[in-house]
Every structure is written in C-alpha cells, then in structure tokens.
Amino acid sequence: MSTYTAEDKRKVTTHRLIEMKQRGEKISMLTAYDYSMAKLIDEAGMDVILVGDSASNVMAGNVTTLPMTLDQMIYHGKSVMKAVNRALVVVDMPFGTYQGNPLEAFSSAVRIMKETHADCVKLEGGAEIRESIEKILCAGIPVMGHLGLTPQSINKFGTYAVRAKEKAEAEKLINDAHMLQEIGCFALVLEKIPAALAKQVADELTIPVIGIGAGGGVDGQVLVMHDMLGINMGFSPRFLRRYASIGSTIIEAVGNYINDVKSGDFPNEKEQY
Numbered sequence: 001m002s003t004y005t006a007e008d009k010r011k012v013t014t015h016r017l018i019e020m021k022q023r024g025e026k027i028s029m030l031t032a033y034d035y036s037m038a039k040l041i042d043e044a045g046m047d048v049i050l051v052g053d054s055a056s057n058v059m060a061g062n063v064t065t066l067p068m069t070l071d072q073m074i075y076h077g078k079s080v081m082k083a084v085n086r087a088l089v090v091v092d093m094p095f096g097t098y099q100g101n102p103l104e105a106f107s108s109a110v111r112i113m114k115e116t117h118a119d120c121v122k123l124e125g126g127a128e129i130r131e132s133i134e135k136i137l138c139a140g141i142p143v144m145g146h147l148g149l150t151p152q153s154i155n156k157f158g159t160y161a162v163r164a165k166e167k168a169e170a171e172k173l174i175n176d177a178h179m180l181q182e183i184g185c186f187a188l189v190l191e192k193i194p195a196a197l198a199k200q201v202a203d204e205l206t207i208p209v210i211g212i213g214a215g216g217g218v219d220g221q222v223l224v225m226h227d228m229l230g231i232n233m234g235f236s237p238r239f240l241r242r243y244a245s246i247g248s249t250i251i252e253a254v255g256n257y258i259n260d261v262k263s264g265d266f267p268n269e270k271e272q273y
C-alpha cells in the first residue's frame with residue numbers, strides 16, 4: 001500500500017479511506033455546496049468533500065438544517081460534482097427523507113446517487129434508522145454514519161451543547177457505532193462529543209471515524225467551510241480553528257468597489273471598450 005498524499009491525483013474511494021486508517025494517515029474533510037468553492041477545495045487536495053445539509057444554515061440562511069429538501073440537496077450535490085475530480089463526495093440525506101421507512105430511505109438515496117453522481121450518502125442516527133441504512137446499503141450505495149450531536153434532532157436535544165457526556169448516552173453511542181460498522185457503513189462522523197469517548201470509538205472500530213468537535217484521537221477531521229474560512233463570522237465555538245478571514249476580506253473589497261463606483265474612479269479608460 002502506497003501512501004496517499006494530497007499531491008496524489010488518484011480519485012479517493014471509500015476503500016482508500018479505510019486503507020488510510022490502517023496506515024494511520026489522517027483524513028481531511030470539508031463541506032462545499034457550489035461549483036466554484038468545490039473546485040478550489042478539490043484542487044487543494046481535500047480527501048472528502050461533504051455536501052452537508054449545513055447548506056440550510058450557510059447557504060439558505062435557515063436557523064436549523066431541518067428545512068432542507070431532497071431537491072435542494074440534489075441541486076448542491078450536482079453543482080459540487082461538476083467541479084470535483086479527486087475528492088470522495090458525500091451528500092447528506094436531508095431531514096425527513098429516510099427516517100420514516102426503509103423504502104423511502106432507499107428511493108431518496110437512489111435519487112441522490114442517480115441525479116448528482118456523488119460517491120455516497122450520509123445519514124444521522126443509530127439503532128432508530130438501522131433498517132433504512134440496511135436498505136440503502138443493499139442497493140450498493142456506500143453510507144457514512146453520523147452520531148453524537150446530530151443537528152437534524154436539535155428539537156429533541158433542545159441545545160447544541162456537547163453530547164454523550166453521561167454514561168447512558170455514551171454507551172448508546174458506542175453500541176450504535178459498532179452496529180453501523182457491522183451492517184456495512186464505510187465511515188462514521190462523530191460530532192461534538194468528549195475527546196476521550198471519540199478516541200475510544202475510533203480505536204475500537206476498523207472503519208474511519210471523522211470528528212468535528214471530537215478531539216484529535218480520531219482518524220480525520222471535518223469542518224464547515226464557511227466557519228473555517230471566516231465567512232460565517234458570528235460562529236466561533238471552541239472546536240473551530242479559523243484558517244482565513246474571508247468575510248472581512250470580502251467586506252473590505254466590496255466597500256472599495258462601492259467607493260470607486262460612487263467616486264467615478266471605476267471604470268477607468270483601460271477598463272472600457
């Protein structure tokens with residue numbers, strides 16, 4: 001097995017992610033929702049691009065992820081897929097399209113795969129949606145699980161605070177993680193849980209465990225692109241590291257453009273026909 005670096009232009013596959021875990025190579029994952037950003041993120045060498053239902057917050061301006069529809073996720077998935085050559089692309093199944101029954105889950109996942117050409121889907125939850133996940137897996141569609149803070153359940157949780165701090169919830173999470181691996185999920189996202197618990201799960205599972213707010217003991221990290229690039233300027237939880245201040249850069253650039261238009265400085269003689 002050769003090392004899989006960001007310079008390696010071969011397409012990332014679910015199988016390759018499992019090899020990366022076996023070799024102890026960390027997996028990078030970031031969200032994208034549109035063609036232009038997905039192209040840049042793929043060119044940078046990202047391993048996995050998540051077309052997250054966080055599009056509901058950062059693209060559509062909703063307070064939660066719940067309003068996102070299957071058609072909207074397919075629109076974002078298609079846009080991203082046109083740009084990506086290397087990264088594995090995962091599309092989130094939106095709230096209400098898989099929890100009802102396995103057949104509904106199956107047809108939602110099939111629509112995502114047929115219409116976006118993405119590589120796989122992600123679903124939030126454990127034992128409660130086991131049959132839905134199994135039905136999707138039966139169709140040969142790879143599934144990434146998502147446990148811990150699952151934003152589609154925010155109305156049940158009532159808060160975005162750290163999950164699984166209590167023994168009973170931690171035990172259920174460990175059981176769910178093992179179940180997801182046993183039924184055939186190829187990877188798992190753990191969101192906002194204690195670092196020690198996330199490490200325990202990553203150590204016990206053979207499939208890659210990708211964390212967000214779950215510490216450094218897991219097999220990879222995922223962030224929401226608008227948060228880490230500083231586009232979403234008002235959101236600064238403890239787990240977030242900002243790699244740029246694009247929001248301030250945009251406000252400054254747009255302000256300069258406004259001033260140049262108002263003053264008549266733009267366009268000049270060279271900027272006209």
Ligand code: KIV
Pocket residue numbers: 031050051052053054055092189191212222223224
């Ligand atoms: O929708 C999303 O962006 C996600 C990540 C937070 C993992 O599910």
